Amino acid sequence: MDAIDDLxxxxxxxxNFLTPVSLxxxxxxxxxxxxxxxxxxxxxxxxxxxxxTFADEPMFEEETPGEVEEFEEEFPLEELxxxxxxxxxxxxxxxxxxxxxxxxxxxxxxxxxxxxxxxVRRYFKTNLGNGLRLFLFRxxxxxxxxxxxTAPALAIWLQGGFDALSGALVAxxxxxxxxxxxxxxxxxxxxxxFVAPVMLLEDRGVLGGWRRFWSTLTGNWTEYLVYLxxxxxxxxxxxxxxxxxxxxxxxxxxxPFAIVIFLLILAAGEIxxxxxxxxxxxxxxxxxxxxxxxxxxxxxYFQYYALLLLGDTNDxxxxxxxxxxAVRSDGGKPVGRNGTQAGDARDDRDRLDRDExxxxxxxxxxxxxxxxxxxxxxxxxxxxxxxxxxxxxxxDDRGW
Numbered sequence: 001m002d003a004i005d006d007l008x009x010x011x012x013x014x015x016n017f018l019t020p021v022s023l024x025x026x027x028x029x030x031x032x033x034x035x036x037x038x039x040x041x042x043x044x045x046x047x048x049x050x051x052x053t054f055a056d057e058p059m060f061e062e063e064t065p066g067e068v069e070e071f072e073e074e075f076p077l078e079e080l081x082x083x084x085x086x087x088x089x090x091x092x093x094x095x096x097x098x099x100x101x102x103x104x105x106x107x108x109x110x111x112x113x114x115x116x117x118x119x120v121r122r123y124f125k126t127n128l129g130n131g132l133r134l135f136l137f138r139x140x141x142x143x144x145x146x147x148x149x150t151a152p153a154l155a156i157w158l159q160g161g162f163d164a165l166s167g168a169l170v171a172x173x174x175x176x177x178x179x180x181x182x183x184x185x186x187x188x189x190x191x192x193x194f195v196a197p198v199m200l201l202e203d204r205g206v207l208g209g210w211r212r213f214w215s216t217l218t219g220n221w222t223e224y225l226v227y228l229x230x231x232x233x234x235x236x237x238x239x240x241x242x243x244x245x246x247x248x249x250x251x252x253x254x255x256p257f258a259i260v261i262f263l264l265i266l267a268a269g270e271i272x273x274x275x276x277x278x279x280x281x282x283x284x285x286x287x288x289x290x291x292x293x294x295x296x297x298x299x300x301y302f303q304y305y306a307l308l309l310l311g312d313t314n315d316x317x318x319x320x321x322x323x324x325x326a327v328r329s330d331g332g333k334p335v336g337r338n339g340t341q342a343g344d345a346r347d348d349r350d351r352l353d354r355d356e357x358x359x360x361x362x363x364x365x366x367x368x369x370x371x372x373x374x375x376x377x378x379x380x381x382x383x384x385x386x387x388x389x390x391x392x393x394x395x396d397d398r399g400w
Contacts, residue, residue, distance in 0.1 A: 002312040003226040010305035012327040013320070017116055017304075018297055028118040029300070030292035035098070035105035037299040039291050103138060104131025106196050113303055114200075114319045130199055137191065137206040145184045149177060186228070190217070193306035197319050213317070220313040227309055231302065238298055246294060250287055257283035 018026070033039075107127035112118045124131075152173055194217075195209040204212060217224055261279050264272035304320070311318030318324065 001223065001226060003223045003230065003309055006305055006308040006312065007230065009308050009324070009327050010301055013304045013308070013323045014297060014301045016323065016326060017113065017300065025118050026293060026296060027289070028120055029109075029112065030289060030296045032105050032109045032112065032118070032120060033296045033299045034288065034292040035102040036109045037292075037295050039295050099138065100131065100135050103135035104128055106134060106192055107131055107200055109299075109303065110197050110200055110307075110319070113300065113307065116323070127200070130196075133206050134191070134196060134199075138188070141184065141187060141191075145180060148180055152176065189228075189231075190224075193303065194310050197307060197310060198317055201317060201319055216310070216314040216317065223309065223313055227306075231305070235302075242294060242298065246291060249290055249294070253287055253290060254283065257286075 104124055104127055107130050108120060108123040111123045111127065156169075190213075191206065191210070195206065195213050198204060198209040198212050199206065202209075202212065257279060261276040264276045264279065266272070268275065304323075307320050308324060311320065311324060
């Protein structure tokens with residue numbers, strides 16, 4: 001089954017892309033991963049989908065009129081609303097900016113894995129239109145999920161509030177919320193992992209990409225079902241393991257920054273306090289970069305896994321044919337930055353030639369009478385270093 005076989009192929013492909021380690025490539029890819037991945041802090045959530053709020057609602061005590069008046073005297077309602085609006089507007093603006101960049105970076109990430117090169121600015125400009133379309137689709141999906149998630153609560157409130165809410169109704173709403181979350185998360189995952197590559201490959205919109213991918217999904221639904229199960233299991237296991245690593249790593253990074261901040265405040269007073277804020281910002285950015293670097297190979301692996309499965313279930317939608325060939329037909333040899341296979345194919349033929357000769361020596365490979373390195377001219381085997389036309393033809397088949 002392709003969904004199972006691609007697990008090991010994705011590991012080899014990820015290793016070929018990320019090794020040998022290049023600091024510049026890793027840092028640029030980590031910046032992309034910061035916007036693409038949730039960094040292990042949880043996937044997308046559904047607004048209004050917290051089913052526990054309705055269960056806990058009857059347990060809250062009602063505030064007395066005196067408490068309300070005292071609160072309004074300390075914090076005037078008009079000023080409080082103004083502060084909330086300003087803070088809410090800033091948060092919304094930052095979220096929109098991050099969401100737009102995240103949508104464009106999704107295509108930057110896929111293009112980087114496809115070309116085995118990371119050019120953030122170039123790919124960002126090229127895929128700005130795709131990113132905006134993906135952003136609008138995500139916002140629309142989020143709004144639909146939000147409306148569907150809050151509609152039952154609104155209906156209950158219009159019928160008399162939550163005071164008479166029964167346990168059975170809470171359980172029913174919980175099941176409804178879980179089902180809605182599954183549909184939402186499945187749509188998001190399939191859009192990001194499979195539809196976005198189709199958009200990039202065939203220059204389609206989001207809906208056009210879904211129409212193109214739909215026949216592949218329905219025709220190979222067992223493959224994608226197994227894919228989902230394996231991804232969820234692996235994601236859970238990897239997230240638990242990685243957060244243990246991150247806990248120690250972040251602690252190790254915080255210690256020197258904390259010492260520097262303490263010494264600045266102790267030695268420089270107010271100026272030290274101002275400088276400590278700058279040091280704190282640097283510490284925060286350093287920790288974010290560290291977390292993104294840790295998640296870079298993991299996010300790369302899961303995206304390669306999706307791309308391999310997409311190409312296996314539909315040859316016309318294969319974005320990474322060179323990487324696929326490298327790990328399947330040539331023993332997983334690395335793919336170079338320009339998409340060509342690294343290493344010399346003649347080394348493979350030379351090694352195979354020597355193995356065949358040793359097999360005829362009854363295990364006595366160091367016997368003078370059957371020395372595999374002597375009398376090379378007496379054998380009919382072709383010279384592995386001969387640049388004949390036959391060797392060139394075979395090299396052409398391997399991507400050269």
